[in-house]
Amino acid sequence: HVQLVESGGGSVQSGGSLRLTCVASGDTYKLTDSRYCMGWFRQAPGKDREGVAGIDSGGGTGYAGSVKGRFTIYQDNTKNTLYLQMNALKAEDTAMYYCAAHAGYCQNWLAARDFDYWGRGTQVTVSS
Secondary structure, three states: OEEEEEEOOEEEEOOOOEEEEEEEEEOOHHHHOOOEEEEEEEEOOOOOOEEEEEEEOOOOEEEOOOOOOOEEEEEEHHHOEEEEEEOOOOHHHOEEEEEEEEEOOOOOOOOHHHOOEEOOOEEEEEEO
């Protein structure tokens, strides 16, 4: 099994920045032995979980329109770590943020149903 643990959430004012971190452990070979896809999702109270950003094993990335230009997803394969740099935060970015992963190609890195492994989330709160 692959374990994903997020950290880095917190409370910031509008316009501020946060960097989320997701560390993968356990049977990470299930991801790294071939192609894989990792992503960040978020869920606000009363709303559906939505994709925020994704990255594949080749370094290709994709973003939701609402965060494009403000958020950056990147990875450090030597540390089995995924990051999400969030700048110019807005109140509407407030949500629980989850890290997710699956083996294989990134068919749709914003589709939660495609991901097999999930972390427990880290809360981001942005005050206006």
